[in-house]
Amino acid sequence: MIEDIIRDYLPGDASWAEGLREAMNYSVLAGGKRVRPTLMLETYRLFGGSGRVIEPFMAAIEMIHSYSLVHDDLPAIDNDELRRGHPTTWKKFGEATGVLAGDALLTFAFETAAKAFEMDADPAAVGRAIGVLAQKAGIFGMCGGEYVDTAVTGKAVSEEQLYYIYSLKTGALLECSMMIGAILAGASDADIETCRRIGLDLGLAFQIRDDILDVISTDEELGKPVGSDARNEKTTYVTIHGLDAAQEEVARLSSEARGLLGQLDGDAGFFGDFIKKLETRRN
Amino acid sequence: MIEDIIRDYLPGDASWAEGLREAMNYSVLAGGKRVRPTLMLETYRLFGGSGRVIEPFMAAIEMIHSYSLVHDDLPAIDNDELRRGHPTTWKKFGEATGVLAGDALLTFAFETAAKAFEMDADPAAVGRAIGVLAQKAGIFGMCGGEYVDTAVTGKAVSEEQLYYIYSLKTGALLECSMMIGAILAGASDADIETCRRIGLDLGLAFQIRDDILDVISTDEELGKPVGSDARNEKTTYVTIHGLDAAQEEVARLSSEARGLLGQLDGDAGFFGDFIKKLETRRN
Numbered sequence: 001m002i003e004d005i006i007r008d009y010l011p012g013d014a015s016w017a018e019g020l021r022e023a024m025n026y027s028v029l030a031g032g033k034r035v036r037p038t039l040m041l042e043t044y045r046l047f048g049g050s051g052r053v054i055e056p057f058m059a060a061i062e063m064i065h066s067y068s069l070v071h072d073d074l075p076a077i078d079n080d081e082l083r084r085g086h087p088t089t090w091k092k093f094g095e096a097t098g099v100l101a102g103d104a105l106l107t108f109a110f111e112t113a114a115k116a117f118e119m120d121a122d123p124a125a126v127g128r129a130i131g132v133l134a135q136k137a138g139i140f141g142m143c144g145g146e147y148v149d150t151a152v153t154g155k156a157v158s159e160e161q162l163y164y165i166y167s168l169k170t171g172a173l174l175e176c177s178m179m180i181g182a183i184l185a186g187a188s189d190a191d192i193e194t195c196r197r198i199g200l201d202l203g204l205a206f207q208i209r210d211d212i213l214d215v216i217s218t219d220e221e222l223g224k225p226v227g228s229d230a231r232n233e234k235t236t237y238v239t240i241h242g243l244d245a246a247q248e249e250v251a252r253l254s255s256e257a258r259g260l261l262g263q264l265d266g267d268a269g270f271f272g273d274f275i276k277k278l279e280t281r282r283n
Numbered sequence: 284m285i286e287d288i289i290r291d292y293l294p295g296d297a298s299w300a301e302g303l304r305e306a307m308n309y310s311v312l313a314g315g316k317r318v319r320p321t322l323m324l325e326t327y328r329l330f331g332g333s334g335r336v337i338e339p340f341m342a343a344i345e346m347i348h349s350y351s352l353v354h355d356d357l358p359a360i361d362n363d364e365l366r367r368g369h370p371t372t373w374k375k376f377g378e379a380t381g382v383l384a385g386d387a388l389l390t391f392a393f394e395t396a397a398k399a400f401e402m403d404a405d406p407a408a409v410g411r412a413i414g415v416l417a418q419k420a421g422i423f424g425m426c427g428g429e430y431v432d433t434a435v436t437g438k439a440v441s442e443e444q445l446y447y448i449y450s451l452k453t454g455a456l457l458e459c460s461m462m463i464g465a466i467l468a469g470a471s472d473a474d475i476e477t478c479r480r481i482g483l484d485l486g487l488a489f490q491i492r493d494d495i496l497d498v499i500s501t502d503e504e505l506g507k508p509v510g511s512d513a514r515n516e517k518t519t520y521v522t523i524h525g526l527d528a529a530q531e532e533v534a535r536l537s538s539e540a541r542g543l544l545g546q547l548d549g550d551a552g553f554f555g556d557f558i559k560k561l562e563t564r565r566n
Contacts, residue, residue: 016444017451071386076358077379104426108422114414127413143383147387
């Protein structure tokens with residue numbers, strides 16, 4: 001169902017720019033766990049949301065996530081040629097199209113989110129959701145985290161910087177997903193803030209578990225080469241604190257998220273399962 | 284005054300990502316004629332707009348214009364090292380930061396536009412303006428034009444393709460500037476559509492005058508090397524139709540824009556002067 005929503009909101013016929021549309025769709029439809037739209041939808045439901053106004057935002061957050069991978073893979077940044085076993089967008093379509101497909105996806109995310117104004121929804125809530133989407137994707141969110149991650153390559157990284165990178169690069173879009181679900185369902189400001197903190201905890205736990213898997217998993221299980229952090233001499237939570245302390249931190253963050261969920265009314269069953277899987281995931 | 288508005292809306296302190304903020308601000312404050320925010324403000328005034336809700340959109344359209352230049356200059360696209368006599372963003376800050384500063388500017392444009400929701404304005408009009416901003420900047424606007432312009436490099440270009448490229452690459456943001464001014468001032472749908480057509484005419488005339496200047500101007504007058512279209516074997520309106528027919532087309536488009544302006548109520552004096560300057564500009 002989430003796949004269908006994402007697919008439905010992809011751009012239609014683009015005349016002479018069909019090649020750009022092809023590259024955009026390739027990037028979005030390359031697979032992935034759709035974690036962000038799932039969290040957004042479940043948060044919306046948790047607060048009693050039942051309309052379709054959430055759908056353009058679910059598609060938009062996945063477009064933003066996809067564009068970030070497309071630009072991350074560029075030769076100027078990570079220079080990756082494979083993602084999930086397939087050529088990366090720039091490798092398949094050329095570097096210029098890689099840049100432009102990312103730009104067009106990011107822009108189309110906002111065009112898509114703005115379609116919510118044509119739906120039966122409170123325009124003030126839709127406007128607030130668009131503001132949060134932009135804030136958490138930009139310099140005070142994901143882009144800021146990406147930048148610092150790139151800027152510290154090959155340098156000593158302090159724990160404070162590492163926390164900053166994880167919070168913004170991974171945490172911000174999860175915060176945003178849960179906040180938008182809550183905003184569009186009409187949650188109170190206090191509950192929106194609780195959702196932001198849960199999203200941040202989940203993002204940090206997710207990232208630290210990623211660091212662990214890069215050490216303990218196998219190429220087959222992970223679907224990509226393990227040991228890349230060591231090869232790139234990258235500072236991670238594991239290189240600073242070791243594997244055991246890292247898994248303890250995942251457990252601590254998960255427990256904190258569970259505590260925050262307990263402060264919210266409604267059936268948080270989905271989130272309990274989600275956190276359990278997150279703590280022990282192998283890929 | 285327009286410079287002050289743009290400057291006021293640039294991002295504040297960015298903690299560890301200060302280097303990204305520096306690159307963003309460098310790109311936006313590198314100068315330029317501020318054509319788009321000027322057209323937006325004057326259209327807003329033409330329809331009797333007098334509030335401050337136009338200001339975040341004026342800053343946003345200039346951020347989008349700036350990001351498009353930053354990404355256009357990248358080695359993967361035009362590989363330009365100088366713009367207006369200064370190093371381009373990627374040349375000054377590195378290629379990774381060039382990509383990320385463009386991404387962050389594009390995202391911050393929407394964060395900035397969304398600040399209009401906190402102002403005393405009709406949220407439906409603000410929402411519609413954000414939708415137009417995204418549409419005209421994306422695959423069905425500027426990004427689409429950029430893509431086709433890049434894709435046809437070194438190939439024969441039909442007049443239909445050339446018109447498509449000019450309409451989207453240059454026309455779309457001018458359409459958008461005038462449409463947003465009209466939307467936020469509460470203009471009718473018919474008047475918003477007239478503004479779109481005027482913006483398109485101005486964009487096409489602007490681009491064809493650019494083609495002409497690349498042949499008849501001097502390096503000093505233009506502030507950049509002339510003859511670049513010939514060196515790059517680029518198809519332009521001038522290479523297809525010649526200089527005289529090109530200037531006649533500028534005059535025809537200008538005349539059409541004047542006719543459309545005549546259909547609008549209000550004092551269009553600014554636009555008359557603007558078109559006169561556009562027709563005969565030397566840089």
